[in-house]
Amino acid sequence: MSAHPDHGHHGHDHGHDDGGHGAVTLRGYLTGFVLAAVLTVIPFWLVMDNVLGNSGLTALVILSLGAVQMVVHMVYFLHMSPSAEGGWSLLALIFTLIVVVIALAGSLWVMYHLNTNMMPDMIHDMKNML
């Protein structure tokens, strides 16, 4: 991202694409990698060794760990920060997240109700109507 060496003055890194921090650092990548590795190993361990013994609880925990790992990737690998691109990156991300949540939650909600309302009960009701 430090593709603008011709800016000259090093104090003004905000113009860089990188998210306000300017240069990428080895420390940042290694921190991100270690966090990501730990956050990958834990869910695999939880599921493969069936540590928690409860599917619902395990699903909740691994989904949370996945969400945390996504944030880690965003921050350390994609160099997201509130100041990146003058805030426009974050704005685009938030907008996308809203649409994603609506699409996912909406699909699940509607299709769940479709299934529960259309399945055997409904057919039973139809027979009663005849």
Added chain:
Amino acid sequence: MSDSTAIRQPGAAGAPDQPQFYLRQDHHPQNGTSLGFWIYLMSDCLIFACLFAVYAVVGRNYAAGPSGADLFELELVALNTSMLLLSSITYGFCMLEAQRKRLRPAMAWLAVTGLFGAAFLGLELYEFTHLIHLGAVPQRSAFLSAFFTLVGTHGLHVAFGIVWLVTLMFQLGRHGLIPENQRRLTCLSMFWHFLDLIWIAVFTFVYLMGVLP
């Protein structure tokens, strides 16, 4: 913000500063590229969101066929995941070398990244052929259709990422670390890390949750 300075400066300076106006404008698309590419990634994110929504809805409709617990081999998925994660960190090393203007190490790390990506893709193709061999083909059940579409779309992205990576290797070999190539490296880095991010959702939601009883 930089928009207004870029426009205001030539206006205030007048005609003699025309070349500087050109320079500023030349810069400007680089900022725009990053943001534009980010917005492309966000739109890609929406594609994956739709595929995840489909999988969430029909992912348990097995049509009396095999379920995720029958089919998925978590050891293979763990290996695959580590390939992609390692490729992320090696791409990071490539970016660090590119930042230091060291062409050869940057290209070497890029090549390593490409190899990890290819290993990921190879393992995924092996898994797919294995599944198809078992009769778990996309048309077997809604679950398998959704699974192949979702994971296949991700794999296709990785495949195109590798094509881009190889192209970039040639561009780097030919022109070195010029600003244009730095910009391309940056865009590919965003693309590559984004794919790793999507894979987190895939292995958590599809594979790990798929084998839960």
